[in-house]
Amino acid sequence: MDYIEEIISLKEQMMFHGEIRPPTGFDNIVIAGMGGSGIAGKIFRDIYSVKPVTLVESHKIPDFVDSNTLFIAISYSGNTEETLSALEAAKNKGAKIESITSGGKLASIVPEAVIVPKGYQPRSAIGYLTLPLLKGFGLVGKVEIEEAVEEINKIDTDTSTYREIAEKLFSTRSIPVIYGTHPLGSLAYRWKTQFNENSKILSYSGEFPELNHNDTMALEKTYRKDEFYFFVLTHKFTDNNTMNRIGITSELSNIRFSEIKGEGDSLLSNLFTIIHKGDYISYFLATLRKTDPKDVSIIEDLKKRLNETI
Amino acid sequence: MDYIEEIISLKEQMMFHGEIRPPTGFDNIVIAGMGGSGIAGKIFRDIYSVKPVTLVESHKIPDFVDSNTLFIAISYSGNTEETLSALEAAKNKGAKIESITSGGKLASIVPEAVIVPKGYQPRSAIGYLTLPLLKGFGLVGKVEIEEAVEEINKIDTDTSTYREIAEKLFSTRSIPVIYGTHPLGSLAYRWKTQFNENSKILSYSGEFPELNHNDTMALEKTYRKDEFYFFVLTHKFTDNNTMNRIGITSELSNIRFSEIKGEGDSLLSNLFTIIHKGDYISYFLATLRKTDPKDVSIIEDLKKRLNETI
Numbered sequence: 001m002d003y004i005e006e007i008i009s010l011k012e013q014m015m016f017h018g019e020i021r022p023p024t025g026f027d028n029i030v031i032a033g034m035g036g037s038g039i040a041g042k043i044f045r046d047i048y049s050v051k052p053v054t055l056v057e058s059h060k061i062p063d064f065v066d067s068n069t070l071f072i073a074i075s076y077s078g079n080t081e082e083t084l085s086a087l088e089a090a091k092n093k094g095a096k097i098e099s100i101t102s103g104g105k106l107a108s109i110v111p112e113a114v115i116v117p118k119g120y121q122p123r124s125a126i127g128y129l130t131l132p133l134l135k136g137f138g139l140v141g142k143v144e145i146e147e148a149v150e151e152i153n154k155i156d157t158d159t160s161t162y163r164e165i166a167e168k169l170f171s172t173r174s175i176p177v178i179y180g181t182h183p184l185g186s187l188a189y190r191w192k193t194q195f196n197e198n199s200k201i202l203s204y205s206g207e208f209p210e211l212n213h214n215d216t217m218a219l220e221k222t223y224r225k226d227e228f229y230f231f232v233l234t235h236k237f238t239d240n241n242t243m244n245r246i247g248i249t250s251e252l253s254n255i256r257f258s259e260i261k262g263e264g265d266s267l268l269s270n271l272f273t274i275i276h277k278g279d280y281i282s283y284f285l286a287t288l289r290k291t292d293p294k295d296v297s298i299i300e301d302l303k304k305r306l307n308e309t310i
Numbered sequence: 311m312d313y314i315e316e317i318i319s320l321k322e323q324m325m326f327h328g329e330i331r332p333p334t335g336f337d338n339i340v341i342a343g344m345g346g347s348g349i350a351g352k353i354f355r356d357i358y359s360v361k362p363v364t365l366v367e368s369h370k371i372p373d374f375v376d377s378n379t380l381f382i383a384i385s386y387s388g389n390t391e392e393t394l395s396a397l398e399a400a401k402n403k404g405a406k407i408e409s410i411t412s413g414g415k416l417a418s419i420v421p422e423a424v425i426v427p428k429g430y431q432p433r434s435a436i437g438y439l440t441l442p443l444l445k446g447f448g449l450v451g452k453v454e455i456e457e458a459v460e461e462i463n464k465i466d467t468d469t470s471t472y473r474e475i476a477e478k479l480f481s482t483r484s485i486p487v488i489y490g491t492h493p494l495g496s497l498a499y500r501w502k503t504q505f506n507e508n509s510k511i512l513s514y515s516g517e518f519p520e521l522n523h524n525d526t527m528a529l530e531k532t533y534r535k536d537e538f539y540f541f542v543l544t545h546k547f548t549d550n551n552t553m554n555r556i557g558i559t560s561e562l563s564n565i566r567f568s569e570i571k572g573e574g575d576s577l578l579s580n581l582f583t584i585i586h587k588g589d590y591i592s593y594f595l596a597t598l599r600k601t602d603p604k605d606v607s608i609i610e611d612l613k614k615r616l617n618e619t620i
Contacts, residue, residue, distance in 0.1 A: 027337065028362045035523025049372035052338045052362035057520045058492050059551065062359035082519055173533040177512070182368050193524035200531040202487070202538065204514035209392055210367045213345025214503040216608055221510040221601065223483040224537060228512065241369065241616070248615045252608050291531065298526055298562050305558045306551070 003198070003286075003293040006124035007279045008156060010272065011149050013127025018114040020136030023096045026070040030095070032056040032086040033074035035193065036123030040074050040100070040130040042186035047267065048137055059085035061093070071095035074129055076122030078104020081303070100132050121294060123197060126190075126275060134268070144266040151263040151273050159280050165258065166284030174229035176203045178278075179211060179257070181238040181246075184267075187274050188233055194282035198293040201285070208232075208242050212249060219253035230255055235262030235270035313508070313596075313603040316434035317589045318466055320582065321459050323437025328424040330446030333406045336380035340405070342366040342396040343384035345503065346433030350384050350410070350440040352496035357577065358447055369395035371403070381405035384439055386432035388414020391613070410442050431604060433507060436500075436585060444578070454576040461573040461583050469590050475568065476594030484539035486513045488588075489521060489567070491548040491556075494577075497584050498543055504592035508603040511595070518542075518552045522559060529563035540565055545572030545580035 001009075028051055031041035038057060045053040054062060059082050065071065071090035075083040078101040087109065091097060099106055099113035102125070107113050116128035134140045169176060176195050180188030188205035195203035206215055219225075232246055250257050260277055262270025286293035311319075338361055341351035348367060355363040364372060369392050375381065381400040385393040388411040397419065401407060409416050409423035412435070417423050426438035444450045465472075479486060486505050490498030498515035505513035516525055529535075542556055560567050570587055572580025596603035 034520060038520070038523070049374055051374050052364050052372070054362050054364075057517070059519075060492065062362070064359055064361050175532075175534060182370065196524040196526075196528040200528050202525070202528045202532040202534075207367070209369075210344060210348070212612055213348070213609065214506040215512065216506075216612060217606055218506040218510050218512045220608060222485075222512040224485060224512075224534075227534060227537070244616055244619045245612070248612050248619075252611055252615075289531075296527055298530060299523065301562055302522055302526060302555070302558050305562075306554055309554045309558075 001119055003121070003124070003283060006120050007283060009124070010127050010276055011152050013125070014131065014145050014149050014152070014272065016116065016128050016131050018116065019132045020072065020098050020100070020114060022070060022136060025068070026096055027068045028052045028054065028064070029070045029072065030054045030056055030061065030065055030090065031072045031074060032083045034080050034082050036121065036126070037074045037076045037080065037083070037129060039126060039186070039190050039193070040133060041072070042189060043130055043271065044133045046183050046186050047134070047139055056086045058082055061086050061089045065090050065093045065095050067094040067096070069095040071097050073097070073099045073106060073110065075101050075104065075106050076120070076125050076129060078102060078106035081306070100129055123194065127272070140268045144268040147264045147266050148269040148272050151269045152276055154263065155273060155276050155280070162277055162280035163284045166281050166288055169229055169285055170288040172229065173227070175201065175227060176229050176231060178203065178205045178231040178233065180205065180207045180233050181235065181242045182208070183237060184233065184235055184271055184274065187271065190275055191231065191233070191278040194278050195285070197296060198282040199285040199289060200291050208245050212245055216249055216253065219249070219255050230257050231260055232257040233260050233274050235274060236265060237267060237270065311429055313431070313434070313593060316430050317593060319434070320437050320586055321462050323435070324441065324455050324459050324462070324582065326426065326438050326441050328426065329442045330382065330408050330410070330424060332380060332446060335378070336406055337378045338362045338364065338374070339380045339382065340364045340366055340371065340375055340400065341382045341384060342393045344390050344392050346431065346436070347384045347386045347390065347393070347439060349436060349496070349500050349503070350443060351382070352499060353440055353581065354443045356493050356496050357444070357449055366396050368392055371396050371399045375400050375403045375405050377404040377406070379405040381407050383407070383409045383416060383420065385411050385414065385416050386430070386435050386439060388412060388416035391616070410439055433504065437582070450578045454578040457574045457576050458579040458582050461579045462586055464573070465583060465586050465590070472587055472590035473594045476591050476598055479539055479595055480598040482539065483537070485511065485537060486541060487538050488513065488515045488541040488543065490515065490517045490543050491545065491552045492518070493547060494543065494545055494581055494584065497581065500585055501541065501543070501588040504588050505595070507606060508592040509595040509599060510601050518555050522555055526559055526563065529559070529565050540567050541570055542567040543570050543584050545584060546575060547577060547580065
């Protein structure tokens with residue numbers, strides 16, 4: 001499958017039937033996942049706030065994990081070293097286990113895992129990895145999914161805006177900095193990682209209002225100001241306080257933000273349309289740079305080398 | 311007080327007597343704090359894992375906050391808009407409240423607040439803001455504090471290394487990127503914010519092993535590779551897997567990491583010596599750039615402008 005086909009498959013992914021079935025009797029959730037698989041947990045934590053959600057991005061799990069913990073291991077390949085170690089530790093402590101994966105070791109360790117289709121880059125399977133969480137915890141339903149599909153479809157029918165933004169980044173050799181807004185702050189991190197993996201360029205993310213306590217002091221006087229390209233991700237749920245902050249920050253720092261808006265009325269539609277726009281921009285930038293967006297050979301080499309050191 | 315005096319006061323801050331006195335009967339902790347005050351909560355979450363810790367960096371608190379939540383509001387000034395809003399919401403939901411502040415509205419809203427000395431920049435009061443958490447939850451004692459003071463003192467007696475690093479950043483007009491290592495990953499963010507506020511330059515942070523799933527693909531081929539300066543923060547508790555990752559990442563990406571090491575045997579000493587080194591580097595860089603490290607006028611202007619829009 002070409003990378004562009006993976007992007008376009010998002011609509012299809014939205015209609016994936018699988019979902020997590022939360023057990024009873026847990027009082028906190030721990031989600032382990034790295035990189036493209038880890039994003040699903042970050043998005044879930046942005047949206048779900050019925051119980052504390054702790055993210056694990058390493059081999060280690062927190063001490064509090066016990067039989068009152070619902071531990072969800074997310075790894076598209078099913079073979080992510082950190083996630084498998086964390087899962088092993090959580091099992092030993094008696095946590096309730098759930099999982100989302102396309103196969104690998106994870107599928108055999110967790111028989112009741114939600115199994116998603118194979119053949120994608122983990123980061124392209126973001127619909128498959130996220131929907132089972134959102135649906136399983138009752139955060140989205142049929143209406144929102146239908147709206148999201150419709151809005152994603154509109155983006156697919158005319159991608160010229162995203163190509164133009166990629167051309168701007170390309171012609172100025174800019175480093176993208178992406179600022180997110182509550183409650184979808186983690187989308188800025190998603191964008192950053194897509195620029196890293198697809199376009200092979202450094203990129204950094206932050207979130208309003210926190211960045212108003214640090215980045216803001218740098219924006220005006222920093223070295224190399226013209227070498228960064230600032231995005232701000234807004235959506236239907238971005239509040240007035242934040243919109244004011246964006247405007248005032250731009251004025252005081254003499255920075256022009258490129259505003260990327262979520263589409264539609266529902267949180268789900270806003271969420272996935274913002275993701276989709278970033279996927280296109282990072283893909284077009286990769287093609288302009290004549291680099292293969294699917295190439296993650298350095299990450300693969302690193303994994304091989306790490307295994308040799310064990 | 312000169313900014314350099316604030317930095318040097320860290321030894322004194324380590325011996326601050328105040329501490330949080332955790333109540334009984336809570337099953338999760340929520341810590342609200344922004345910017346220089348928020349770092350204390352991030353460090354605490356890195357180290358404490360007896361119960362789930364959720365950080366709040368906005369006006370909003372999670373739905374799960376109730377009488378089983380210990381809510382800790384940290385604001386050096388005591389007047390941080392986001393933190394006061396979050397506190398108000400937590401009080402309304404019956405959470406158990408604790409606070410660390412130098413005064414302001416917070417001190418009057420929470421009579422039992424730990425009151426720390428006035429007159430510092432919030433980010434310079436990091437000892438005052440963090441020790442009451444670490445001591446209150448029994449994470450550090452007299453022996454660790456004495457060791458930390460001794461190691462900090464050694465740094466103070468010869469700061470030439472940190473001045474040299476600042477000179478390198480200055481002469482190359484580099485953007486610092488700082489990578490942290492478990493369990494002190496949030497120190498990379500601390501360093502970033504110090505470059506932002508003290509030196510007035512953009513800076514970004516990440517953490518091993520997560521960055522091996524995204525940044526790693528960018529390091530080799532990114533635009534403007536030579537315009538970044540990469541730090542990695544290691545310490546006595548950085549595990550072998552991570553040390554291997556650092557070495558292999560450097561080799562595969564053809565990136566030289568400037569390794570900054572924690573000093574001493576205890577976690578506390580490693581923690582605060584790494585903070586201290588970053589404080590010096592960002593301070594020296596400010597002086598080289600002839601910018602006032604204490605100047606946060608844009609943040610202040612922003613707050614004023616925001617108040618006018620309400």
